[in-house]
Amino acid sequence: MSVKAFEFVSVIEALQQLGENAQTKIECIECCGKELYVGTNDSSLILYALEEKKEGIGKVVYKSRKVRHKFLDLKKPVKCIKAASALNRLLILCDSSLLILNMHDLEIIGGGPKLRGISTFCLNENPNINNPFCIQICVARKRQLQVYNVTEEKLIHIKDIGVPEPAIGVAVDGSYICAALLTQYTVYNFDTNFTQQLFTYGRENFLPIIRRITKEEFLLSAPEGLGMFVNAEGMSNRPPIQWSYPLRALAYSHPYILGLSDDVIMVYSILDQQQKQALPFIGGRSIGNFDGRIYVTSGMAVYSLTPVPWEKQVEVLLADSRVEEALELAQNANRVGMTKEQFQKLYHKIQQQAAFIHFSNGEFDKAQELFVSGSVDPREVISIFPGLMPPSSTFVRSIPPLHGIADVIQLFHGDEGKLSEAKQFLHHFLEDLREKSHQHALEVDTALLKVYAEINAPELEAFIAASEITCDVRDCCDWLEKSKCYHALALLHRHACDHDKALKVWAKIISGEYKDDRFHGLEFFVECLANLKEPEFLWRYADFVLSRDQEVGVGIFTLRSAQEVNSDALKPDTVLNYLHQYPKAVVKYLEHLVIKQEIQAEKFHTHLAILYLEDILKKRKEGNQEAVMELRTKLRYLLQVSSLYRVQLLLGKMNEADLHQEAAILYGKIEEHEKALDILVHNLKDFKAAEMYCINTTEGKGLKYKHNLFHTLLAVYLDPKLEASKREEYLSPALELLNARAGDFDAAKVLEMIPPNWSVSVVEVFLRGALRTSLHKYRMTKVESALARGENLQNRFALYHLQRLSISLHESNYCCICKKPFLDGSFARYPNNVLTHVSCARHSSICPLTGKNFKSLASLYPGR
CATH class of the missing domain: 3.30.40 (Herpes Virus-1)
Known part of the structure; x- marks a missing residue:
């Protein structure tokens, strides 16, 4: 309760100095513009002219001048005054009578009371009428509420509402009347006749008070020292207020509710219903909001409660670290005289100050939320972390300062736990900021890179490799080297196009001079070399990578783009001459040229095949059968897909090495199918491979070629020169071939080839298949012939149609x-x-x- 929301300013210091009767006391007041009306206990009405001046910074001074003094001759206190400036009228309740006076000369209109027997009345501050020169009032009589429209000339009766008890207080908003009866509060709708009872209270030691707050909402004094908010439906949308002292009168000036007691003025916030200020004031009689000004009276004087500018209130709250209250007050402040843009700028500054307070208290999540919503200059945050601002930055902290933090080390007294949390906060704050904005990229990217390095964040390398950073390269390089983030250092050198320094750092990591577990090894280094356009770097580090791993190192040549293969510095012949000392690399490079690049040069294809063969013989001597099988698979693939190698040279070497399957492929390349099939059948005993050889070789060829090749295979099986045991061995695969591929044979030729001692039953399955195939071909030919005749007939008819x-x-x-x-x-x-x-x-x-x-x-x- 340390907010100074209002200050006392004297308006009328001593009533008796201006009146004739020393016993005169102030009962009520009304203010309209610069005119103040004072009602007294001796039935007097006094008009003062007020002059308001500002002295110094925000200080307000009032000067008052008595203009008129009117005796009403009713010998009773003036209980209530209401001004209707549009009508130039005053409505006064005195001695249970409602009088209407001229505002300027204070003469009674009509010469006497307009209504009698009135206990209280009030103005409708939100009337449902369209005439600007008409006001609406509600008056209370014994057991009745009445609604009148008042014009300059007359009162127009609108509605009568019966009540069970006399009303001692009323307030009106729109069509709703909130009435304080002797023992209860009730809401009436005089348009629909709806009645809603609120709550009851005892008659002794309790003063019912009603104050309109907003549209269709009222604040009511309640037993047990409470203030209850109710709406027209009888519901409460806000928590109640707990008054500190017995209540005498109420006033509302957003966002504050002012409660007057005998000894003090209580100031509560409507936002959180908490007391914010208590102003000592003995002998208070009334308090009210008059056109935005709060006036409070004692029996002898009138004072203004001048609101302290909300900006100053917010400053006090922030200085006391009451952040939530400060933000709530700023959000709901009266922004008179301020454009939306001006307020937004000021509110953002308040949010930033509040964010730094949260940060100082270690509430980093709250701080980040306010930094973002307050659009803080990220350099303000970065600057409190020592060493994170780049030396090239020209940033100067805000004046006046947003905070009093020298740096985080001083703030947290070197507490490593807090400092670690602060760095994690900055890490997330800067990451989120980069996703949304690219302002102050130099400072933000430099700081974020340093934070990544300091907290050993896994995002560091990806952040640099993204190539979208704008940092102080020299400063960051020094920081990364100091933090022993060598791989990230090399990446940053590469980002700055200083490839020489980048490669040197990576080379030191590979050689063990530097240690960095985040480095991805020789493969990454090779890939980087391959992606460089300058071939001098490639040749400089070629021995370095190849001496460590030939198969990985050759990637400096094989991973380069296809456009660079024939460049002067990287011609295949040049590369092969260089790689002769690295045999494994030669094989990998030739595979790249022949299989991937598909270079149509016989020397490369032949060279690769010979290298495969040499490796096969070497591994065979070593007894490494697994490696032999892998190499033979590669060799066979090359022999099958390529046709550019020197077949006769390779064929001699295959036969010498007893590589029968490979030799069969070579025989097939030179159309010596009989030799190829002879190897598959007699040497390898691989009958299925022989059949697949025929299928693959005849793919896309004509029927005659297919017949000849399958007849060749059959002839190999049925060779009469074979020994009897061999002929018996090949009988089964021969019959299987005939039965399975009957359509690929010429049946007449097969009958000529088969031994004469074979019975019909032996070749029955083949004959059935051959007959079925022949019959199918005959029928298909008939169908094609009929379709051709039909097409011919259509064409002839079309021609006739054109020629007729x-x-x-x-x-x-x-x-x-x-x-x-x-x-x-x-x-x-x-x-x-x-x-x-x-x-x-x-x-x-x-x-x-x-x-x-x-x-x-x-x-x-x-x-x-």
């Missing part, structure tokens, strides 16, 4: 498109007899003259 009409072309005829005559006898005719030059007939199916589409006709005569 004669066309006469005269010298006077001209093209309907270009309007020129036909000179060479060639022309185009559309089905509707429109004639054009052939060159002018752009669309064969659309008449250029009428636009008619003849596609439907064309579909009827497809041969046309």
Whole structure:
């Protein structure tokens, strides 16, 4: 309760100095513009002219001058005064009578009371009437509430509402009347006659008070020292207020509620219902909000409660670290005289100050939320972390300062736990900031990179490699080297296009001079070399990588783009000459040229095949059968997909090495199929491979070629020169081949080839298959013949349709498109007899003259 929301300013210091009767006391007041009306206990009405001046910074001073003094001759206190400036009238309640006076000369209109027997009355501050020169009032009589419209000349009766008890206080908003009866509060709707009872109270030692707050909402004094908010439906949308002292009167000036007691003025916030200020004031009689000004009276004087500017209140709250209250006050402050942009700028500054307070208290999540919503300059945050601002930055902290933090080390007294949390906060804050904005990129990126390095964040390398950073490279390089983030250091050198320094750092990591577990090894280094456009770096580090791993190191050549293969510095011959001392690398490079790049050069294909063969023989000697099988698979693939190697050279080497399967492939390349099949059948005993050889070789070839190759395989099986035991061995695969591939044989030729001692039952399955295939081919031929005859008949009919009409072309005829005559006898005719030059007939199916589409006709005569 340390907010100074209001200050006392004297308006009328001593009433008795201005009146004749020393016993005169102030009962009520009303203010309209610069005119203050004072009602007294001796039935007097005094008019003062007020002059308001500002002295110094925000200080307000009032000067008052008595203008008129009117005795009402009713010998009773003036209980209530209400001004209607649009009507130039004052409404006064005195001695249970309602009087209407002229505002300026204080003369009674009509010479006497307008209404009698009145206990209280009030103005409707939100009337449902459209006449600007009319006000609405509600008056309370014994057991009745009455609604009147008041004009300059008369009172117009609107509504009577019966009540069970006399009303001692009323407030009106729109069509709703909130009445304080003798023992209860009730809400009435005088348009719909709806009644809503609120709550009851005892009559002794309790003063019912009603104050309108907002549209259809009222604040009521309640037993047990409470203030209850109720709306027109009888519901409460806010928590109650707990008054500190017995209540005498109420006033509302957003966002504060002012409660007057005998000894003090209580100031509560409507936002959190908490007391914010207590102003000692003995002998208080009334308090009210008059056109935005708060006036409070004692029996002898009138004071103004001048609100302390909300900006100063917020400053006090922030200085006391009451952040939530400060923000709430700023959000709900009266922004008179301030544009939306001005307020937004000021509110952002308040949010930033509040964020630094949260930060100082170690509440980093709250701080980040306010930093973001307050659009803080991120350099303000970075600057409190020693060493994170780049030396090249020209940033200077805000003046006046947003905080009093020298740096985080001083703030947290070197507490490593808090400092670690603060760095994590900065890490997330800067990451979120980069996603949303690119302002102050130099400072933000530099700081974020340093934070990544300091907290050993896994995002560091990806952050640099993204190539979208704008940092102080020299400063960051020093920081990374100091933090022993060598891989990140090399990446930053590469980002700055200083490839020489980057490669040197990586080379030191590989050689063990530097240690960095985040480095991805030799493969990464090789990939970086391969991606460089300058070949001098590649040659400089070629021995370095190849001496460590030939198969990985050769990637400096194989991973480069295809466009660079034939560059002067990287011609395949040049590279191969260099790689001769690295045999594994040679193989990998040749595989790249032959298989991936598909370079059509015989020497590369032959060289690769010979290297495969040499490796096979070497591994065979070592007894490494697994490696032999892997190499033979590669060799066979090369022999099958390529046709550029020197077959005869390789064939001799294959035979010498007893590589029968590879030799069969080579025989097939030179169309010596019998030798190939002989190897597969006799040497390898791989009958399925022999069959697949025939299938693969004849793919895409004609039927005769297929018949000849399958007959060759059958002849190998049935070779009469074979020993009897061999012939018996090959009988089963021969029959399986005949039965499975009957359609690939010429049945007549097969019957000539099979031994004469074979019975029909032996070849029955083959004969059935051959007959079925032959019959299918015959039927398909008949179908094709019938289709051809049908197509021919359609074409002939279409031709007849075109030729049955004669066309006469005269010298006077001209093209309907270009309007020129036909000179060479060639022309185009559309089905509707429109004639054009052939060159002018752009669309064969659309008449250029009428636009008619003849596609439907064309579909009827497809041969046309």
